[in-house]
Amino acid sequence: MTTPPAAQTFWAPRAWLPGGWREAVLLEIDGQGRWQLVQPDTPAPEDVPQLAGPVLPGLVDAHSHAFQRAFAGLAERRETEGDDFWSWRDRMYRVAGAVDPAMLRAIAAQLYGELLRGGYTQVCEFHYVQHRPDGQPYAERHAMIHALVDAAAEVGIGLTLLPVLYERAGFAQAALRPDQARFHFDADDVWAAAQAVQRHGHPRLNAGVAIHSLRAARPESLHRLRVLTEGFGGPIHIHVAEQLAEVRDCLATTGLRPVEWLAQQGLLDARWQLVHATHVNRAEIMAVAHSGSTAVICPSTEANLGDGLTDLPAWLRAGVPLAVGSDSQVTRAWREELRWMEYGQRLGLRSRNVAAAPEAGQPATAERLWQAALDGGAAAAGEALWGIHPGARADLLVVDLADASLTGIPSGRLLDALVFSSPGRPWRDVMVAGHWVVREHQQPGSHDRQAHFDSVMQRLWVDAAY
Incomplete structure (x- = not known):
């Protein structure tokens, strides 16, 4: 300790x-x-x-997959006619299927040190690599979680650990694919892991819960998690509406768009953190605003994966809290995330200083985005107080x-x-x-952490056809 x-x-x-x-x-x-x-x-x-x-x-990194640090820079070639999020995901699974607890600790320690240098002092770890590659639990059931906790403690960064509900491969699929077997956690598994983290007693450690996505969780499991978290004050994170295909599949299955479905089910409240929320309409944005939930935007990852642009002006007008995350770790500094949050809008709208609001006394784009990320990050980490003021x-x-x-x-x-x-x-x-x-x-x-990370990278990629 x-x-x-x-x-x-x-x-x-x-x-x-x-x-x-x-x-x-x-x-x-x-x-x-x-x-x-x-x-x-x-x-x-x-x-x-x-x-x-x-x-x-310091700023909160509101969305991180630590193991993906070992894949950053290794998906930037295209050998086939097309490349998109889904083909990237299949290649990313090579890392997800290969890391063990010792490797994950080395990868996470390298990443968390880089995040500190990039200005993040707390990281929300959206963690779904739980078991052995064949889906069997480790002898120590939470060995992968312990690897992340130990890495954060070694480096000195704050950590919000988010065990992830993940139980099926898609809306129309009853189970996970073989290459997803090690991700399986049901609602009770998630709640047990979160409670175990809370008992850990580290002063810079807390826990929330997460749902991978609506496509990866049965509706009854979301409602089970709601029952388990009744009275729980920690954050609840979910990937939502990142891809148009996800929106189409959700509409075909439920008759509703993803954020619309969450709102219609009465699930959203101020604890909920909607990660990406890229493909949303104005009605969904207003529903999020009414609920008090936060939108977690990951601009460098969303650009890298070709996800699309969210409607930043609409989020800001609605007063929805916004946070930023490093996600796939292609960028590990909040300055660049804020820059690209604004630059994406400038490219799409062919306008400048999109996030500024002189009519509201906020003419400085950087200051408005920075303050939004500061406030939204606190919610994402489950921190009641954040910033330089007494009690924080x-x-x-x-x-x-x-x-x-x-x-x-x-x-x-x-x-x-x-x-x-x-x-x-x-x-x-x-x-x-x-x-x-x-x-x-x-x-x-x-220097030692970088050497350990280099050793892991050699094991993962030295014989790879890259």
Whole structure:
């Protein structure tokens, strides 16, 4: 178990607090790794350490499949007439079918270190690789979950573990395909795994539950999970409406679109996190807004897989909380996710600064997207408080002002440049729960983790026909 941090005090020249940038901020952290005092407009005390640059809260990575880090960059050729999400998925299953707990720990540790450098201090792990490749449980039933928990603890990132309900290959199929056998978890399995994680006792660890998708879960299983989670305050995640084929199959089977079906069943509430939600109509967006659910957008993955563009302006107008996720790990930094969330809209709509809302006093695109991701990420992780204010976990990112992409930028446009001027250096310093996990760009153990990851990659791919 991680040693609790000692009470600490720092002074920041600037910090992003609720409401935006504030100057000269005194920061006190209690012995539980949470903000105790956040006091702007305070001259720097002589005996208090000064942070080396402006400070932002850490962001939640609201959707991650850690094992897919071992596949990033390896699906970028096409040898047949067509290539889409479904052909990518069949190739991705090679990794899903090959990793064991030791390999998964090495892959996840590499990924989680990269996510910290990319500005994420909490990751929501949508975890469905549960059993041996033949579908038989490991001797330690939750061995794959333990691998993820151990990797996060080693690196120092916060983790929201989301065991996934996954029991059939499609709307019209009663069971999983052979290459999906190790994914099988029913509603009771999911709830038992989530409870086991909650009992783990790690201070940066919590649990929610997840449903892979409507195509992968029977309706009665979703309602069983609803009964099991009655009174549960943690998040509930689901892939939904990522692909047009999924929408068509859902319509053919149920007569309703996926988000429409969830709303009609009375399942949605503020705990629900709708991952991708790409192919939705205005009525579905309003139903989500009414429920208080969050939409989790993964722009780099959705672009990589050719999923399509969600209706970002409609989500924003409706006031739906938005979060971002690294998903397939082709990008592992939130700056790039926010950039492509906006750039996709610009390409599709042939307009600029789509996410800005000057009529609502929000003319800065980066700031509006950033604040949305900050607030939505808290919901995705099941955190009641997030950001730099008393009671929230003491996570922060220190901007490296030596970054050439920030040279000469006026202080009031810093976040604009952080998001839209690239490439940029990683964060100078990163803190999670009062612990420094990156200091002056140095991350303890990173060389060993990279060596272990390289060894796993050699085992997976050295003889592959790539």
